[in-house]
Amino acid sequence: MIFGQRESNSYFAAIFSYDFLDEHLGYETISKIHRGDIAEWIRDLEASGLFSAAEVRAAELAWRTNPRLLLDALLEDADEVSVKRWEIAWARLERQSHTSHVASIAEHG
Helix, strand or coil: CCECEHHHHHHHHHHHHHHHHHCCCCHHHHHHHHHCCCHHHHHHHHHHCCCCHHHHHHHHHHHHHCCHHHHHHHHCCCCHHHHHHHHHHHHHHHHHHHHHHHHHHHHHC
16 A cells, blocks of 8 residues: 555545545645645554554655645535635645745855
8 A cells, every 4th residue: 555545545534534634734734734744644554453564654754744734634525615715725835835934045045
């Protein structure tokens, strides 16, 4: 199983999205995922007992490389309005990240 692929996201969504969506996903959670702070999600995968160590490592690598894959997996079973709301939030974080990066380059030359 390679996380980030549609079938893998379905497994993850089936296990975690109910709790995730039930807790009313917040901007801080999205921001943490965007920053690559995915440790709690990796711990949850490990604790579930449903994934091999290799699958957990694959998920961690995929999500560290592209944190958006984790968000997509978590939102797989969400309603259209929620998905759109969090896609907009993600785009905002992307813009902020890009602006911060450009400012840092300009400052340090």
